[in-house]
Amino acid sequence: MTKPRTVPGRATRFAIALGGALFLGGCASVGQQQQMEAFSAHWVDGDYQAAAQVTGGQPGSVSESEINQLSLFELLHFAEASRLLGNDEVAVQAFDRTEEWFRRFDEQTLAAAAAQQVSAVLVNDTVMEYRGYLYEAILANSYKGLSFLSMGNAELARVEFNRADERTRRALAYFADELEAEQRALAQEEGRREQAQAVQASMRNPNTQQALRQAYGDPNRWAAYPDFVNPFATHLHGLHFMASSASSQDIERAVNSFERVAGMTGNAVAAADQELAEQIASGALQRDALPGLVWVVYENGVGPHLVEDRIDLPLVLITGGQRGTPYYTGIALPRLTGGQSASAAITVSDGADNQVRTGQLAEMERVMNTEFKARFNGILFRSMTSAVVKMYMQAAISEEFGDVGGLLSGIVAAATTQADTRSWRALPNEWQIARLQQPAGGMLSVSGLSGGQLQIKMPDWPMTMVYIKQPSAAAMPIVRLIDLSGRNRAINPMLDRQVAGGS
Numbered sequence: 001m002t003k004p005r006t007v008p009g010r011a012t013r014f015a016i017a018l019g020g021a022l023f024l025g026g027c028a029s030v031g032q033q034q035q036m037e038a039f040s041a042h043w044v045d046g047d048y049q050a051a052a053q054v055t056g057g058q059p060g061s062v063s064e065s066e067i068n069q070l071s072l073f074e075l076l077h078f079a080e081a082s083r084l085l086g087n088d089e090v091a092v093q094a095f096d097r098t099e100e101w102f103r104r105f106d107e108q109t110l111a112a113a114a115a116q117q118v119s120a121v122l123v124n125d126t127v128m129e130y131r132g133y134l135y136e137a138i139l140a141n142s143y144k145g146l147s148f149l150s151m152g153n154a155e156l157a158r159v160e161f162n163r164a165d166e167r168t169r170r171a172l173a174y175f176a177d178e179l180e181a182e183q184r185a186l187a188q189e190e191g192r193r194e195q196a197q198a199v200q201a202s203m204r205n206p207n208t209q210q211a212l213r214q215a216y217g218d219p220n221r222w223a224a225y226p227d228f229v230n231p232f233a234t235h236l237h238g239l240h241f242m243a244s245s246a247s248s249q250d251i252e253r254a255v256n257s258f259e260r261v262a263g264m265t266g267n268a269v270a271a272a273d274q275e276l277a278e279q280i281a282s283g284a285l286q287r288d289a290l291p292g293l294v295w296v297v298y299e300n301g302v303g304p305h306l307v308e309d310r311i312d313l314p315l316v317l318i319t320g321g322q323r324g325t326p327y328y329t330g331i332a333l334p335r336l337t338g339g340q341s342a343s344a345a346i347t348v349s350d351g352a353d354n355q356v357r358t359g360q361l362a363e364m365e366r367v368m369n370t371e372f373k374a375r376f377n378g379i380l381f382r383s384m385t386s387a388v389v390k391m392y393m394q395a396a397i398s399e400e401f402g403d404v405g406g407l408l409s410g411i412v413a414a415a416t417t418q419a420d421t422r423s424w425r426a427l428p429n430e431w432q433i434a435r436l437q438q439p440a441g442g443m444l445s446v447s448g449l450s451g452g453q454l455q456i457k458m459p460d461w462p463m464t465m466v467y468i469k470q471p472s473a474a475a476m477p478i479v480r481l482i483d484l485s486g487r488n489r490a491i492n493p494m495l496d497r498q499v500a501g502g503s
């Protein structure tokens with residue numbers, strides 16, 4: 001006689017699920033954390049070859065098919081390392097793939113995205129595929145635009161700067177609906193209604209609010225930029241449209257970009273650029289009659305990154321519609337740490353007693369805070385949901401398997417309680433900017449960087465960007481001369497011997 005097949009009980013299924021969660025969560029988080037740490041160590045030293053190797057391989061030998069196999073997280077790092085190495089063609093290929101990833105996420109409905117996120121609460125956010133942040137997508141478009149300018153392709157550079165601008169414009173509506181969609185997704189999942197009620201009750205608990213304020217302060221006081229604007233990306237948009245304008249609409253776009261940046265930052269260069277663009281728009285000045293202008297853009301240092309904080313919060317369990325006594329359990333949340341600058345500023349001189357000092361255009365911490373502030377309630381909601389779900393599972397396992405089962409399930413739950421600290425580690429601590437006229441003698445002097453004073457031979461272009469990046473005082477600076485109109489290929493003076501060092 002055939003024995004009937006035994007169907008695992010609910011507690012057994014929960015035990016299997018928690019065991020799988022431990023395996024998945026451990027594998028995902030450890031590998032990505034090691035990759036981030038290795039990349040950051042090379043990046044701070046200015047070893048972009050080694051940094052590229054960590055995330056994708058050597059830019060000169062990686063095939064297109066190999067690039068297509070990289071994840072979004074790897075692509076962002078590999079693309080920027082390739083760009084700084086002067087391999088713009090490979091950088092564009094990698095940034096193209098990031099665009100496909102971001103577009104897929106852009107086109108995904110909020111409901112579908114929320115359902116995917118809620119389904120991962122058994123483990124933690126690190127097991128989900130990396131979706132990136134909006135500020136990362138905006139900067140990917142901006143850096144890809146710089147690569148196209150460096151390649152002398154103004155048409156495609158314009159496309160990328162417009163994409164960055166459009167993503168900024170759509171941000172407000174997106175974040176207004178994101179948290180609500182996640183809450184609906186949890187409530188609609190079969191068997192999760194009581195858990196959803198428990199999460200809502202826990203988030204409203206005054207002790208929860210007090211614990212969060214002690215750990216994070218008041219989110220309304222976090223320094224942020226309005227309307228999800230990254231002043232660097234928006235100012236770059238304005239510079240290109242002013243330098244390449246073919247119509248009155250183009251110059252008006254430049255005016256609007258400069259006006260937004262000047263209004264939110266008070267930066268003197270942004271205000272001067274706004275005035276210049278307005279004079280060109282009104283016909284008071286003719287762009288082609290202007291003296292040659294030079295913008296020095298300095299990407300200074302290494303930006304902030306996320307670390308994990310564990311805090312105890314009161315969670316309320318609801319069984320049979322009855323609210324139980326709150327008890328404290330640990331949850332893991334990401335926290336933003338401050339970045340590090342390579343120097344205070346740099347000084348630029350035209351060799352004729354005219355010198356300017358760079359001033360801050362945008363701060364990475366503010367850029368990240370802008371989005372982190374908008375996403376924080378969603379991150380908190382998922383973390384608390386994960387804790388509540390695991391507690392319900394622990395209770396069922398304890399009831400079925402006794403104290404030993406409860407102890408082991410508690411260990412597994414603690415081991416899978418992790419914050420998602422992934423972010424793009426190739427970004428600067430701040431962007432600084434200065435503007436001056438093309439030097440009459442053709443040589444520009446830059447001081448304040450490691451390695452001493454630089455003497456740069458300037459090309460005779462109407463509007464030129466001197467792009468400088470230095471992740472730390474120990475790293476050699478990257479210097480690139482970019483025609484803002486996109487008519488000429490960029491010059492890498494460090495490689496082309498158009499820069500000389502001094503003491």
